[in-house]
Amino acid sequence: MTRTKKQNNMCGIVGYVGRRDACPILIKGLHRLEYRGYDSAGVALVNPDGRLNVFKCKGKVSDLEHFLDGKDLGGNIGIAHTRWATHGVPNDANAHPHYSDSGNIALIHNGIIENYHDLATKYDLTDELISETDTEVAAALINKLYEGDPKEALRKAVAEIEGSFAFCVLFKDHPGEIYAVRNVSPMVATYCNDGLSLIHISEPTRHLRI
Ligand code: GLU
Numbered sequence: 001m002t003r004t005k006k007q008n009n010m011c012g013i014v015g016y017v018g019r020r021d022a023c024p025i026l027i028k029g030l031h032r033l034e035y036r037g038y039d040s041a042g043v044a045l046v047n048p049d050g051r052l053n054v055f056k057c058k059g060k061v062s063d064l065e066h067f068l069d070g071k072d073l074g075g076n077i078g079i080a081h082t083r084w085a086t087h088g089v090p091n092d093a094n095a096h097p098h099y100s101d102s103g104n105i106a107l108i109h110n111g112i113i114e115n116y117h118d119l120a121t122k123y124d125l126t127d128e129l130i131s132e133t134d135t136e137v138a139a140a141l142i143n144k145l146y147e148g149d150p151k152e153a154l155r156k157a158v159a160e161i162e163g164s165f166a167f168c169v170l171f172k173d174h175p176g177e178i179y180a181v182r183n184v185s186p187m188v189a190t191y192c193n194d195g196l197s198l199i200h201i202s203e204p205t206r207h208l209r210i
Contacts, residue, residue, distance in 0.1 A: 011038045011110055012082040013187060015168045015178045022078035023068070030061045030080050038082035039090035043068070044097040044106035044170055045075040052172040054106055056081075056095035077176060079168045081108035087116070088132030097170075098136040100143030101128045104172045107142065109135040111164035111185040119160060138167065146171075150179050158183070 012033030016022045026043050041064040042056025053075075057067045061082065081096035088094035097106040113119070116134035120126050125140040138161060146153040150171045164184035171179065180187060 011084040012036055012080075013108055013110055013166055013168055014080045015078070015180065017077040017176060017178055020076060021074070022076050023073040026078050026080035027061065027065060027068075030064070030082055033082055034061060036082070036084070038084050040083045040085075040092070040095035041081065042083075042095045042097050042108075043078055043080040044099070044108075045073060045078040046170060046172060046175050047072055047074040050172065050175055052099070052103065052106055052170065054097050054099050056097060057092050058090050058095060077170070077178065079106065079108050079170055079178060081110075085133075086112050087134040093131045094133050096133075096135060098131060098133065098139040100139050102143050105139055105143050105146070106170045106172075107135065107139040108168050109138060110166045110187075111183075113138055113161055113165065114163035115161065116163075134163075138165070142169065148173075150174055150177070154179055154181050 012030060014026050014029030016025045022045055023043065030041055040056065040058045041061045044052065044054045046052055053072055055068055055071055057064055079097060083096050085094065096108040099106045113134040116137040119141055120137050123141055123144050125137060125144065128140050129136050138157065141160065142153050142157045145156045158181055166182040166185035166187040167180065169179045
């Protein structure tokens with residue numbers, strides 16, 4: 001399925017790192033973004049043992065909350081997403097976050113990667129992909145380019161990607177850090193009382209480390 005995204009129709013990205021449990025904050029953030037319209041939702045968390053847990057499903061944020069019942073939701077860092085499908089039907093597999101087959105990287109994306117097919121071919125990523133989305137190609141590409149430095153991998157990946165994107169990325173082997181980069185699609189970050197971060201991002205390809 002390919003659907004053209006309506007101008008100004010955007011789904012939601014939330015990221016949190018700080019002293020509090022991330023999951024309730026992320027879910028609250030997703031609820032606040034529901035007005036934008038979406039078809040699925042998901043969350044990725046790094047738990048205190050360093051495990052990267054990804055939970056996602058088709059439907060409403062309330063469906064995700066039911067799905068999360070009984071799961072390992074520990075961790076004070078995470079990213080969450082509401083998806084408005086452009087590439088791939090609304091289903092569980094196509095929901096974000098997407099993760100690399102290495103298990104090291106989880107990524108959420110707002111926007112459209114125009115050259116995802118070419119990138120999958122050029123970098124021989126097709127066999128790794130389990131969804132129909134343009135977004136998963138970005139996760140696989142960053143993983144392919146990753147040699148231990150997240151910023152370097154993101155710089156290289158962004159140089160290859162054509163289209164609009166706001167990405168938030170977790171690298172399991174860099175716990176305590178969220179990486180973000182954008183082009184065209186807006187993304188805003190703010191500081192909160194408990195010391196977390198956030199930075200207003202106003203320039204394309206500017207990264208931040210939270
Ligand atoms: N193009 C991506 C997808 O279809 C992201 C859509 C969005 O912005 O939510 O999954």
